[in-house]
Amino acid sequence: MFPVTARFLLVCSLLSAFTLAQAQQRCALNTHASPVRNTEPAVPIREPMVIPVVVHVVWHTDEENISDEQIESQIEVLNQDFRSLNAEIPLVHPLFDGLISDLELEFCLVAITRTPTPVAGITNTFSSGKRRLCYTDLGGRDGFDPGHYLNIWVAGRNDGALGSATFPEEGQERPAEDGLYIRPDAFGTAGSVAPPFHLGRTCTHELGHYFNLQHLWGPNADNFNCDQDDGIADTPLQADTYQGTCPTLPPFSCGSPDMFMNFMNFTQDACMALFTPGQKARVLNTLQSYRPGLLQGSCAPVSAKATAPPAPAISIIENPASDYLRVRLPGNEPAQLAIFDLAGRLVQQVEAVGPEAELSVAGFHAGNYYIKIRHGNKMHVKKLIIAR
Secondary structure, three states, X not given: OOOOOOEEOEEOOOOOOOOOOOOOOOOOOOOOEEOOOOOOOOOOOOOOEEEEEEEEEXXXXXXXXXXXXXXXXXXXXXXXXXXXXXXXXXHOXXXXXXXXXXXXXXXXXXXXXXXXXXXOOHHHOEEOOEEHHHOHHHOOOOXXXXXXXXXXXXXXXXXXXXXXXXXXXXXXXXXXXOOEEEOHHHOOOOOOOOOOOOOOHHHHHHHHHXXXXXXXXXOOOOOOOOOOOXXXXXXXXXXXXXXXXXXXXXXXXXOEEOOOOEOXXXXXXXXXXXXXXXXXXXXXXXXXHOOHHHHHOOOXXXXXXXXXXXXXXXXXXXXXXXXXXXXXXXXXXXXEEEEEEOOOOEEEEEEEEOOEEEEEOOOOOOEEEEEEEEEOOEEEEEEEEEOO
């Protein structure tokens, strides 16, 4: 119904939270494009997947050095928004309440780094094409293993935007810059935030881009001709961004009511409420196709001084497997192992004790599965192949 359009790399940005009267740009776009895979929608895994997060506070002024409490409040918002547990859900108009979708993603904070910088507005400051924010030797802070951890940089910027993010891309030119960039006064719900962008929705919106979601009106700042779209079938075509507004009833454009309360719009934080099933399918498809390493990251705390993650203590010894599957586990504490098929159905669940567990998969059909391994406070999700 809605055509898939070309994707751009670095997107998004919301208004300044300090004053609605001040004219500011909503979205900082560039001309780089990233193609989007238009494969069949991924069927969601029924048990929540947990993604580890590292937050880098890069501060130029004391006000930018936000508190741990403010950071933790943002992680709480993400866990509510991506599970449809946010307080705004009951306020969704009846036209759209049947499209509220639990994305079944959760987030755990594993490290906070703090780095003073002499560079004001470092987020949108570049050196030889590199974003200085993402490199310690350029006045910012190196990211932490972006293949397995979601990196969020919280730092000042001087382009009038509240946030931006990287779209997933095969053969990404600068993987060290992969992640989210959020301004300190729009991060979380405590500390320096101020209405109307004070409920942590800048980060929710940018995380949508990180998982390959477009704005509902498509790739450009306006869609007055109703000839562009976000490539998602259950988000109605719309012409307006609803920048900084908070409608009470769904306004109409492009011949249908607009889903202004969707997280991928530009409304005020208090008016954002939902993702749709189509957006969920895109996010999970992107996670499995472009960012599978995030499912292998651990929720165990990591050292803020570390430059690389420790080698995983949990691993699958034989993959592909045929009749038996062996899993290496640390220590001798019990671990829970669960195998899901691609339709999200639980096909086997056992408890095991390390250092090595053996599971029979002789009755499984050949194909791809996922195995979820919990051990203490560690959680791993890995792709499993059964070969015959």
